[in-house]
Amino acid sequence: MTDRLKRGLIRSHSPTHYMMGSRIFERERPLIMAHKGDSAAVPENTMLAMRGAIEIGVDLLETDLRLTKDKEFVLFHDEDLVRTTGQEGRICDYTLEDLLNIDAGYTFTPDGGNTFPFRGKGLKLFTLRDAFSEFPDMRFNLDIKDQDPEAPLLLAKEIRNYSREESVIVASFNDPQLERFRKALPVVATSAHPGEVKRFVIGLKLHVLRLLVRNPTYRAFQVPIKSGKTTVVDARFVQAAHDRNIAVHVWTINDAPTMKWLVNLDVDGIFTDEPDLLRSVLQESGFL
DSSP states (O other): OOHHHHTTSOBOSSGGGBOTTOGGGOOSSOEEEEETTTTTTSOTTSHHHHHHHHHHTOSEEEEEEEEOTTSOEEEOOSSBSHHHHOOOSBGGGSOHHHHTTSOTTSSOOSSTTSOOTTTTSOOOOOBHHHHHHHOTTOEEEEEEOOOOTHHHHHHHHHHHHTTOTTSEEEEOSOHHHHHHHHHHOTTSEEBOOHHHHHHHHHHHHTTOHHHHOOSOOOOEEEEOSEETTEEOOSHHHHHHHHHTTOEEEEOOOOSHHHHHHHHHTTOSEEEESOHHHHHHHHHHTTOO
């Protein structure tokens, strides 16, 4: 068994966090993590984007979750509708029925605004329930965007309802939201929240990791290469994470040279808007 595969079969320090069966980490090469689906080619977070990514052969679909007015999860990144639909208002101001009448392909343009090939083609917002039902064998990276304290609890319920405990990893840029989710469903893998990433990076740079990071409950770092002036991902960071059975997933990488550098660095996954390109890089590197 390789070191990479061993990292997918670990037990955390708390018996309630036994995640040996998690399918997210059972890979012997970097994961192809489709950021909002095949989002460079088709409108992000739509069924078409997800299906396109699967056809390319990705390992995992990354998506964002927001709650509608009637507490349904839709796959949507922004708080408001303007950038991707041209409509005013926030997701939380609309019921699901209202949102399903909005053109999810309205603003997508592959050529800087010369054409809008998906406008009026019937693309709709995609719900989490539909995603779980449509792609039962696919793994998902779910990012909680809402600050509503109820969101993590509702997400835990949906994951249980669809028996997805072993095929999802949950993330959030909101520290309290991720903590709430962990309490609600501790058997599901989560990434480190920003506070935990900061603590790890500081501990690593100051050589006090053993003091600052004890018994982490997260299973992965999902981070950029740099945050401001601070370099996050380098060989030392990856090795320190792997020494603690923590995976390293890097976002969002859309060029081949950086992908190759990360593959050589032995990261565990790469988020990308260009999954076809990443697949080609992995083929050239002998992983596929």
